[in-house]
Amino acid sequence: MKIIETISELREQLDEARSEGKRIGLVPTMGYFHEGHLSLMEAARAETDLVVTSIFVNPLQFGPREDFDGYPRDFARDSMLAEKVGVDLIFQPSVGEMYPEGATTTLDVGRIGEIVEGAIRPGHFNGVATVCTKLFNIAQPHKAFFGQKDAQQLSVIRKVVRDLAMNIDIVDCPTVREADGLAMSSRNVYLTSDDRKAAPALAEALFSASALVQEGARSAASIKACVRERLSQESSVKLQYVEVTEENGFEPVENISGRLVVSIAAFIGTTRLIDNVRVDVGTGKPA
Ligand code: AMP
Secondary structure (H helix, E strand, O other): OEEEOOHHHHHHHHHHHHHOOOOEEEEEEOOOOOHHHHHHHHHHHHHOOEEEEEEOOOHHHOOOOOOOOOOOOOHHHHHHHHHHOOOOEEEOOOHHHHOEOEOOOOOOOHHHHOOOHHHHOOOHHHHHHHHHHHHHHHHOOOEEEEEHHHHHHHHHHHHHHHHOOOOOEEEEEOOOEOOOOOEOOHHHHHOOHHHHHHOHHHHHHHHHHHHHHHOOOOEHHHHHHHHHHHHHOOOOEEEEEEEEEEOOOOOEOOEOOOEEEEEEEEEEOOEEEEEEEEEEOOOOOEO
16 A cells, blocks of 8 residues: 655556556545545445545634644554555645645535535535545546535535536445444544443434334424434533435425435534434335
8 A cells, every 4th residue: 555645646656547447446534544434445445446545634624613633633543444445545645735825726515515514614515625626636536435424515525526527426335333323433532431422312313313204204393303302311412403404405305205314413512423314205214
């Protein structure tokens, strides 16, 4: 496995691979790997010939009061784990390499970036869209792999690829959870042991919501009430939002039909976590 820090060196390596007819898979990440990240790399390993994982804590997607400086980083552990699952190249650029003149040209994804998670984190999805577009331009992958854990991000990326006619296949991978249901996240490391005990309530609330749909509930209000009710039982969990949206534009809906996403954001103590579950009215089951 090679570790690459510059755009020019990555391009050189990938041009060579492309000229040999290899299909390139890209897994963009911010590092501090857990099983969720590794599942994306494994999917890339299975579906493409050369797997590139980028590790870049992107300042553009953090708000001024967010955790950019304190975001967990452990490159030695990350590279060991990536090598184990068969990653070929790690691309780990500096902020200066990615934004040599600052981020002067950026993307604006419009309304999808301003609703639900985007309403709480202004500019976040524009930052994500900008960095992913830049990574796509650098690596020109055949396929890029993203987690359903960040469902709105996935919809944003699909929209950017559609809107800008990028020739990239976006592959979504299911959320990997701890045995008790907690969605794996680099930010779980912030949880105190008491927070950690309360944290599975997020997934439990989402699973109750999807069970309710399975039992025939068809109003978003009843789904949201179910989530609120479950989380109100945990004193250390402060729900920030629960929203039921369609998948493409992430617009909130009132009635349950088709494929939808139930998303939540909550503070557990001082740690902010997000999670979601897909529901499909055909089956009502998490999809
Ligand atoms: P991050 O490093 O948090 O930016 O995440 C990098 C990629 O890993 C994104 O596509 C995430 O959606 C994905 N990811 C994060 N957590 C999980 C998880 N628990 N299961 C599956 N994918 C995940």
